[in-house]
Amino acid sequence: MIKIEILFHEKTRLLETFLECVQKYRDLLSPKSESAQSATPDEKLDWVDTLTSERESCFRMLQLIDQQIETEKMLMEPSTLEKLQGSKSFQAVVEQILHLGKEIQLTDQSLFLYINNIGFEIRAQILRGLKEKEAISKFKSQNQSPTGDGLDQKA
Numbered sequence: 001m002i003k004i005e006i007l008f009h010e011k012t013r014l015l016e017t018f019l020e021c022v023q024k025y026r027d028l029l030s031p032k033s034e035s036a037q038s039a040t041p042d043e044k045l046d047w048v049d050t051l052t053s054e055r056e057s058c059f060r061m062l063q064l065i066d067q068q069i070e071t072e073k074m075l076m077e078p079s080t081l082e083k084l085q086g087s088k089s090f091q092a093v094v095e096q097i098l099h100l101g102k103e104i105q106l107t108d109q110s111l112f113l114y115i116n117n118i119g120f121e122i123r124a125q126i127l128r129g130l131k132e133k134e135a136i137s138k139f140k141s142q143n144q145s146p147t148g149d150g151l152d153q154k155a
Contacts, residue, residue: 004072004084008093011065015100018058022107025051029114036114041125044118051111 028035028047036044073081084090 002080002084004069004076005090005093007065007069007072008090008097011062011069012093012096012100014058014061014065015097015104018055018062019100019104019107021051021054021058022104022111025054026107026111026114029111029118031114031117041118041122045122048115048118 025047027033029044030036039047076084
């Protein structure tokens with residue numbers, strides 16, 4: 001196997017790892033999951049932060065592999081490259097990479113919807129807090145006895 005084939009197999013492995021990662025968080029953040037139903041908004045935000053870190057790490061690794069593939073392609077003879085592209089096993093690896101990319105994209109769409117829902121939950125919680133604060137301050141201002149006037153008259 002030549003180096004570029006090894007790099008494509010490595011890219012496939014990284015994409016599979018990436019897909020597992022986003023599927024794990026999709027399952028964790030799904031509104032129907034037990035974990036999401038019992039988690040606080042802060043816990044959910046922590047999960048989103050961790051997901052972001054893991055995604056960035058996967059992206060960096062994929063970028064490195066892509067750079068190595070491009071470098072290797074530049075070093076190859078055009079006839080060798082054509083022969084490789086015509087190979088059934090290489091075509092299967094490329095198809096697998098495309099399939100994994102589509103799966104990641106679909107999973108990401110679900111994840112982004114779930115993250116958006118978390119944002120709505122947090123906004124609703126903030127609004128509830130603001131309404132409660134407003135109600136408390138109204139209550140406090142109504143219960144205060146007038147000062148000064150009543151005491152002055154009695155004195």
